[in-house]
Amino acid sequence: MVASSSPANIDKSIPSNEYLLEMNIKKVKNILIANRDDRFESLKMIDDIQGLGIDLHFQHEIDQTLDMIYKECSQFYRYYGRDPHEAALCFRLLRQEGHSVQESFFGNILDKEGKFEDNLQNDVKGLVELYEASELGVEGEETLDSVRKFTFNRLIELCSGRESHQEREIMTSLMQPRHKTSRRLTSKRFITMIKIAGQEDEWLQSLLRVAEIDSIMLKSLIQEEMTRTFKWWTELGLEKELLKARNQPLKWYTWSMEILQDPTLSEQRLDLTKTISLIYVIDDIFDVYGELEELAIFTQVIERWDLERLEKLPRYMKVCFEALKMITTEISMKVCKSHGWDPTDSLRKSWASLFKAFLVEAKWFTSGYLPDTEEYMKNGVVSSGVHLVMLHVYFLLGKELTRDKVKLIESNPMLVYY
Template sequence: MASGSCITPKTASVFHPTVWGDFFINYEPKPLQRSEKWMRERSNQLREEVSQLFDAFEDMVEKMNLVDTLQRLGIDHLFEEKIETTLNIIHSAEFDSPSLHDVALRFRLLRQQGFWVSSDVFNKFKHRDGSFMIDITNDPKGLLSLYNAANLLTHNEETLEEAILFSRHWLELMKSSLKPRLAKQVSRALQIPLPRTLKRVEAISYMSEYNVHEQTYNPSILELAKVDFNLLQHIHQKELKVITQWWEDLSKDIGLDYIRDRIVECYFWSYSIYFEEEYTRARMILAKFFMLTSLLDDTYDTHATLEECRKLNVAIQSWDASDVSVLPDYLKKFFLKVMSNFMEFENELEPHTKHCNAYNRKMFQLLSGYYLQEAEWFHNNYVPSFEEQIKVSVMSAGIQALSVCILVGMGDIVTNEALEWAIGNNDAVRAGGEVARFMDDMAAFKNGRNKLDVASSVECYINEYNVTSEVALAKISSLVDDAWKTINQAHIDHRDMLPLVHRVTNLSRSMALLFLDKRDAYTYSKDFKGTMESHFVKHIPL
């Protein structure tokens, strides 16, 4: 392509078609094994039974195991106040256990909840020279707990860096000789450590592993997890029917045939942030926002000429329907639909939270500006420096915009302080952008990027420092690990708004899943269909 060219050949879609089509529009869920009324009554009954365990257990280790079990089965959202009270007690109480599993479990539970715990608690398992005792390798369950706990490290915590290397090495060696249940948990953790794993993903696996052979087994807890999963899945299926119909109507109206047709994947991304019943509105707004930003990204990346990109950005920045006249025909309907959808977002909010949608719109406008900058670089054959590239691309990854949108539909729980935190692109928000950008770029480098994409951070690093791709990928991977340290620190620094920090962190957890092993399960979603079916189609047998 000639330098400075304003002409890009119009492309048909470079992406595979949707793997879902109108599946959820026509989908008739299999009847629940019991009526919804029975399941809700049973859920309430079981919640009461499980709730009593918090008072029944006096031993600290029993309390910790109870909290861990509820979290791993994905039903901790039903006991938030009880768990917070219990972890406050655990944090303030003396604890001097010789068990590596117990020490590591306490460390992980408390750090996840924003309590500061020193890594010195692991010194009892180390020699005077700082190396870990080889004896602890005889305790694979404890070693796995150490590995998961150590992945909540913040910056400059060498003990936890060493713990990760030590435990990972030994777990890799022993995983093939472990009992099946523990071997599965080790394999999952070595792929994605538990603190970086989406709760809903862990719950599906753990429900099949939590049984009578588990020391902490309680049949009421397991039944509640299954009932709750199926009740929520029934709600998610109804939402998928609505949002798939929304997308079918929108895509027919605007007629853009070059984009990634990924509405179910967008919904999965939104669901990974919040799956609970009370967040239906927030989930739907976020899924639509995901899809609209994906449309915008694909327009800038794969189809529009540079002149069209500039005109589209002008229209988006002015946010005035009269500017539609400057756009080419194929973008006029798109622009007007974006505006009408943002108006619908606002209409769904309570009067005292409607002002939040202005932040949503501002984020969409900022994204447009970053997409345009990347288009300018591409069309002018310009390869930016590594620093220059990530300054723009970490923002174009969209995590700041999505972090704001996450909060918009959540209602009164969201404070102005929380909104300002997200808008300010500080700590966990910026670090989430780095996780998204660098994992995306490593996947693109492995799979071959779209020919109309700007040079990635991996390519810019190779170009600037004249290194091999292996060196560049190792560097980018280390930056992902650094970003996670910042995210972990944010849980401690912002404990006053921890529920919201957790939601924003779920964005990074979703990236860990969708870009696992340098795949891109959003763009190339065929191989991810089975995972989504386990969340949205298959019941958990009671």
């Protein structure tokens, strides 16, 4: 007799992934909280959690721990100035979470002449962490600029003569700084490192189980969302109308997946993917398809939502407009239902701004005009589409929707530049 494969025959004594995940998350949280009195240990734990890309499960505990460290160490270089690795890690984690940490801290690892201490020259861990910290510098921070140049050059020198895996780790840190790299793309490397380093460490083993189970569950969610994205794109029909336009639904979804990483934001990710896809397609219409006169009329249609002028345009522009209209309406209805705010006018204005920026670039290209850097950047912060995406994310998340904040974000694309 062949055993049935019905759900009734599933062994219920085997814990589900959800149960195992919650159990190990709880264990990690308890260990993280228990170690708060040891600041450096807490920082290393937070760094491991973030490196594995699972910080969403521990955000409350991470925020509490970093807030506590920041309050206790408002002059934290007095506490962490002894060790460059420790100090740089503290600086990086606090600054990337938005705490106001000044570059003057790094003066403690310089000698009286403003040069780096000799004992730092061969400290690979310290050099790598200092380089990572320097990547969070902003314009005008000369000390961080010096730290970046020194650590980069010294690490390149130290690569020669080292074993291949050590050289590879150093070069990976230099080419892919943590602050500028997707955590999901680097999590596999950190899993491997933890497997090697933490075979007998209960904390690291629990952390590893969270990362592995989370990865399995996340993979299933991503596959489902990708399937829905490809289905939507195919049914939309723009790929048939615009054969020369980019046809990259996977790329467009990847942008949304990185911007909105919380697994519970599935619908918001899919809606944002639709917006991003249209930015790319419309950009191709302005760059590849449209004549300047047609593009000017197309822009006027979007500015005024003028259906009469739409009739003067070629079919592919009409189809594109209908897709834009449908997506904007869908998103506006969802935001209104979920958050009690109708973003239709704001979204239409933002699309109009994007079209006008694309039209400016089309006119430049047609006339052979070469703008200076300032003129190009002023238009580019709009034509990049980042401001439009940021506006959609703001409405899709629905947090702190007030008239003043909506007015600020919809009217000030230079926020992207700064």
